[in-house]
Amino acid sequence: xxxxxxSAIGPVARFICRRLAIGLLTIWAISVLSFTIIQLPPGDFxxxxxxxxxxxxxxxxxxxVARLRADLGLDRPAYVxxxxxxxxxxxxxxxxxLDLERPVSELISERLGLTLLVALGGLFFAWVFxxxxxxxxxxxxxxxxxxxxxxxxxxxxxxxxxxxxxxAMYVAFRYFDVDLGTVQSPQYLDAPASLxxxxxxxxxxxxxxxxxxxxxxxxxxxxxxxxxxxEIGKPYVVTARAKGMRELALxxxxxxxxxxxxxxxxxxxxxxxLVSGSLIISLVMSLPTLGPLLLRALLxxxxxxxxxxMLVLATLTVVGMLISDLLLAWLDPRIRLQY
Amino acid sequence: xxxxxxxxxxxxxxxxxxxxxxxxxxxxxFLAYSDPGKxxxxxxxxxxxxxxxxxxxxxxxxxxxxxxxRNPETLVLDYSADRSVEIPVVLFAHGYPYRLFGLFPTDxxxxxxxxxxxxxSLFLLGSDALGRDLFSRLVVGTRTSLTIGLVGVCxxxxxxxxxxxxxxxxGGIVDLVIQRVIEMLRAIPTLPLWLGLAAAIxxxxxxxxxxxxxxxxxxxxxxxxxARELRGRIMSLRHEDFVLAAxxxxxxxxxxxxxxxxxxxxSHIIATATLALPTMISSETALSFLGLGLRSPAISxxxxxxxxxxxxxxxxxxxxxxxxxxxxxxxxxxxxxxDGLRDAADxxx
Numbered sequence: 181x182x183x184x185x186x187s188a189i190g191p192v193a194r195f196i197c198r199r200l201a202i203g204l205l206t207i208w209a210i211s212v213l214s215f216t217i218i219q220l221p222p223g224d225f226x227x228x229x230x231x232x233x234x235x236x237x238x239x240x241x242x243x244x245v246a247r248l249r250a251d252l253g254l255d256r257p258a259y260v261x262x263x264x265x266x267x268x269x270x271x272x273x274x275x276x277x278l279d280l281e282r283p284v285s286e287l288i289s290e291r292l293g294l295t296l297l298v299a300l301g302g303l304f305f306a307w308v309f310x311x312x313x314x315x316x317x318x319x320x321x322x323x324x325x326x327x328x329x330x331x332x333x334x335x336x337x338x339x340x341x342x343x344x345x346x347x348a349m350y351v352a353f354r355y356f357d358v359d360l361g362t363v364q365s366p367q368y369l370d371a372p373a374s375l376x377x378x379x380x381x382x383x384x385x386x387x388x389x390x391x392x393x394x395x396x397x398x399x400x401x402x403x404x405x406x407x408x409x410x411e412i413g414k415p416y417v418v419t420a421r422a423k424g425m426r427e428l429a430l431x432x433x434x435x436x437x438x439x440x441x442x443x444x445x446x447x448x449x450x451x452x453x454l455v456s457g458s459l460i461i462s463l464v465m466s467l468p469t470l471g472p473l474l475l476r477a478l479l480x481x482x483x484x485x486x487x488x489x490m491l492v493l494a495t496l497t498v499v500g501m502l503i504s505d506l507l508l509a510w511l512d513p514r515i516r517l518q519y
Numbered sequence: 520x521x522x523x524x525x526x527x528x529x530x531x532x533x534x535x536x537x538x539x540x541x542x543x544x545x546x547x548x549f550l551a552y553s554d555p556g557k558x559x560x561x562x563x564x565x566x567x568x569x570x571x572x573x574x575x576x577x578x579x580x581x582x583x584x585x586x587x588x589r590n591p592e593t594l595v596l597d598y599s600a601d602r603s604v605e606i607p608v609v610l611f612a613h614g615y616p617y618r619l620f621g622l623f624p625t626d627x628x629x630x631x632x633x634x635x636x637x638x639x640s641l642f643l644l645g646s647d648a649l650g651r652d653l654f655s656r657l658v659v660g661t662r663t664s665l666t667i668g669l670v671g672v673c674x675x676x677x678x679x680x681x682x683x684x685x686x687x688x689x690g691g692i693v694d695l696v697i698q699r700v701i702e703m704l705r706a707i708p709t710l711p712l713w714l715g716l717a718a719a720i721x722x723x724x725x726x727x728x729x730x731x732x733x734x735x736x737x738x739x740x741x742x743x744x745x746a747r748e749l750r751g752r753i754m755s756l757r758h759e760d761f762v763l764a765a766x767x768x769x770x771x772x773x774x775x776x777x778x779x780x781x782x783x784x785x786s787h788i789i790a791t792a793t794l795a796l797p798t799m800i801s802s803e804t805a806l807s808f809l810g811l812g813l814r815s816p817a818i819s820x821x822x823x824x825x826x827x828x829x830x831x832x833x834x835x836x837x838x839x840x841x842x843x844x845x846x847x848x849x850x851x852x853x854x855x856x857x858d859g860l861r862d863a864a865d866x867x868x
Contacts, residue, residue, distance in 0.1 A: 202699065206703045214715065340804065
């Protein structure tokens, strides 16, 4: 961007403002988008409700229907409903789930923790494993281990997460006799929080997070490896080696630092994928995250619930991307100057 | 570029697999020996069958007649082979009628049984909960999934190329707006978006309209990557001499973009499109798997996997999960091929 106008604030503040503005705009666009999507299906909650009622033998008269519509505000034009909805959301009121007949905020907060846990767990997994694998592959070029790791990585990146989780469930059930379709062993279901319960939860979450993190890990370690390979041939590395520095210490200490940038810069782009992935994995493995709730809400045309889930997920993603952008700007001054 | 691609072993393997899959898709009806839509209440959840090649020391491939019994204790259906009745399996047998490439009416399939109808006696990969032959459905489903990917990529190609080129060519405010829109689209987690859009499809729509809507939904998000890639290329070409020459000759911007600049990045476009295809295929599969994409009677890999959704089904009838394998293989092959193409198109990227 050109600097036609000399602003009173410094470049860092301007960078942050810019990012914040884009973030807010994105969240607004998402709110409109989720509201529109909810409005798209023909019919509304009331017509669905009446259809279900008549299936089970109940009768809804025309007046009942009209009153229910008026109660829910469905008789007003769409933009009025949007403003109304957005206003309430801004005040922390997401409305009531029409299908489950409970406040939406309650339903979401129940499941948000686990959703975030799985998504961030996937990110953590990706980071923890990508670093050593990337360094190993770059320093042992052409070895059999590198080849094997690359192939595993290709599979992890290419095969969609829900297929991997299907396979994993099958293998676990068939050969290890473990039922993965739960998040807690039966004896802990109603037990109060305890160390045993936490350990049990973590044990059940290892596989979903690993599957989720595999794709992200592969992408990371391939970038890391490529960056490292670029750095390793440079004169400063040769100098250090000539001075008799041990190979491992040398690689970890110098080129890795430079090659580490993608670890922060890709977080932003990985977040939406991780969120999507965690939803679909929990649908397959029936983890009580927001995924199954969203699917249910969409199928029942429970518009407040579905809209709120989409909005919350997207907002969290945008906030996450914002944080990672700011972090990167803090770590790498070159980025700040680009904006 | 071709020479660089051929040197890339894995990529060539991937390419061959892709070609094989598209050939199979083209001849899907020939390869499917049973009518993929034919229900058979007598043949529900048959396990995969073995074809015996030798009979009394002679080469004569055959299967045994299936006998259905119900286990009196667990009430599970059991199928056993009646060893006394051999049903010969022959090549190029007559089966259900179809049109090859939609043009030539015929009823020849690569294998079939003689004496008894193929539909009720041959189940290479078993049958599903409605007694339909899984192998035949798999072949036909692969065709659907592959074509959805192709059509989806074409749509996102058009969007991505136009928006990317305009964005890179004009720069300034146009570029800013387009880039911000792309940034926003990329910030939204795709799955909830797809789910929401797919849930909006009325259940009364015909198979064809659902098919095209799903394709549109899938490509709605796919074009951003292509637009970004192309914008970068166009921007770097912007100050090349041949563009300047065209401008001096009085060519209009549209002509410069579409006649001079875009052909110069063909290899990039092809590589990015190849990498976009597997994403499309797997997203369609995921949507249909969740029951929000294509629906029966349409057949796609995702629709087939829908039957393998719960753990009980997977544990009791493991062959239902077999559609996962071609999905994984095709996605992997496309990725390998796309990687190779990208490396060949731009060795410095």
